[in-house]
Amino acid sequence: SRAFTVLALESSADDTCAAIVTSDRRVLSNVVIKQHQLHGPTGGIYPPTAIDAHQRNMPHAVRRALQEAKMTMHDVDGIAFTRGPGIGGCLSVGSNAAKSLAAALDKPLVGVHHMQAHALTSLLTAPSASTTPRFPFLTLLVSGGHTLSVLATSLTSFRILGTTADESVGRSFDKVARILGLEWGKRGLGAALEDFCEAEPTTDEGKCDGEISSFAFPHPMRGRLDFSFASLHSTVDRHLALLGRPPTLAEKRALAREFQDAAVAQLCAKLRLALDACAQRGVTVGDVVVSGGVASNRYLRTRLRESLDAYAALSESTTEDARIELAFPPVELCTDNAAMIGWAAMHRFLAGDYDPYDIDLKPKWSI
Numbered sequence: 033s034r035a036f037t038v039l040a041l042e043s044s045a046d047d048t049c050a051a052i053v054t055s056d057r058r059v060l061s062n063v064v065i066k067q068h069q070l071h072g073p074t075g076g077i078y079p080p081t082a083i084d085a086h087q088r089n090m091p092h093a094v095r096r097a098l099q100e101a102k103m104t105m106h107d108v109d110g111i112a113f114t115r116g117p118g119i120g121g122c123l124s125v126g127s128n129a130a131k132s133l134a135a136a137l138d139k140p141l142v143g144v145h146h147m148q149a150h151a152l153t154s155l156l157t158a159p160s161a162s163t164t165p166r167f168p169f170l171t172l173l174v175s176g177g178h179t180l181s182v183l184a185t186s187l188t189s190f191r192i193l194g195t196t197a198d199e200s201v202g203r204s205f206d207k208v209a210r211i212l213g214l215e216w217g218k219r220g221l222g223a224a225l226e227d228f229c230e231a232e233p234t235t236d237e238g239k240c241d242g243e244i245s246s247f248a249f250p251h252p253m254r255g256r257l258d259f260s261f262a263s264l265h266s267t268v269d270r271h272l273a274l275l276g277r278p279p280t281l282a283e284k285r286a287l288a289r290e291f292q293d294a295a296v297a298q299l300c301a302k303l304r305l306a307l308d309a310c311a312q313r314g315v316t317v318g319d320v321v322v323s324g325g326v327a328s329n330r331y332l333r334t335r336l337r338e339s340l341d342a343y344a345a346l347s348e349s350t351t352e353d354a355r356i357e358l359a360f361p362p363v364e365l366c367t368d369n370a371a372m373i374g375w376a377a378m379h380r381f382l383a384g385d386y387d388p389y390d391i392d393l394k395p396k397w398s399i
């Protein structure tokens with residue numbers, strides 16, 4: 033039989049998104065209209081501005097999603113939208129568009145939980161059936177908007193194991209890059225910081241103050257599943273202040289590396305704690321999916337693999353294969369997008385489990 037085709041809309045934060053996905057895992061279009069330039073350099077979202085931009089952009093996003101998929105609304109079998117969590121006014125732009133389209137065209141409607149959609153993305157993006165994560169699996173979502181570890185035990189059951197107590201790991205990379213005066217670069221500030229850490233020192237980097245090269249960064253909330261990153265960039269700030277003069281290039285590089293090291297070490301440590309927490313509940317996790325903008329960090333990828341190998345070697349598992357698979361979905365489907373929303377709605381469309389056209393939003397929605 034013909035694949036089920038979903039038009040999905042997402043507008044929970046600052047990206048206006050529309051996409052068309054099918055039940056046989058094809059992403060026919062995935063339009064994301066960003067509004068970076070409208071908000072402050074710290075990445076905070078100013079709701080009235082975001083709502084305005086969504087209202088301006090959503091019709092274009094829908095139009096482009098259909099055009100790029102070479103479809104009309106008559107080829108669409110169902111309409112999905114983000115029901116929450118998110119900024120109420122922002123959510124309402126996508127949801128009103130979705131509800132009105134569905135009602136006018138007499139198509140089934142499904143409202144989706146944004147975090148569940150992030151957690152299920154790897155089932156859409158896995159290159160083949162043999163690499164598709166199997167339940168129960170853990171998703172580590174590390175981006176500018178989120179820092180989360182989520183356990184998925186089925187298409188409908190999730191548990192957030194850890195979240196950030198202050199700010200996201202991505203924002204923390206951005207802040208340190210800005211403190212150190214790095215340029216944006218092609219891949220953004222976080223990636224610029226990574227590149228700066230990796231670059232070969234030049235001969236004229238200057239000396240590195242002993243205080244800076246030997247200083248240990250904090251391990252916030254040690255032993256807890258929740259993350260915390262604010263103290264990492266304030267450590268960088270404090271050191272620069274103590275120096276009382278502009279840092280040499282060598283000092284900047286030492287601080288950048290120690291920051292990245294501490295941030296990555298924290299992600300590895302909290303992931304192992306999350307695996308422990310699962311094991312204590314009798315849940316054996318065989319797959320870990322790392323998604324979000326920060327997941328493109330090569331140093332993080334290497335360290336996570338080492339960390340999981342060490343974890344598997346230590347575990348007292350009696351099964352011969354304690355190896356934990358590690359997957360990194362493509363970044364364009366890890367950042368906020370509507371393809372993941374359409375995909376997360378698919379099992380409900382296929383089961384005939386639709387929402388009414390007047391369904392409410394859930395700006396605060398536990399998982």
Ligand code: KG4
Pocket residue numbers: 174175176177178201202203205206219220221222223224226324325326327328329330366367368
């Ligand atoms: O998922 P994403 O593209 O969108 C938002 O959630 O905003 O994540 C963007 C974040 C930014 O904070 C960016 O600096 C960070 O991910 N990022 C990185 C790297 N690439 C992007 N952080 C560290 N290393 C990278 N290579």
Ligand code: ZN
Pocket residue numbers: 146150177178367368
């Ligand atoms: Zn998101």
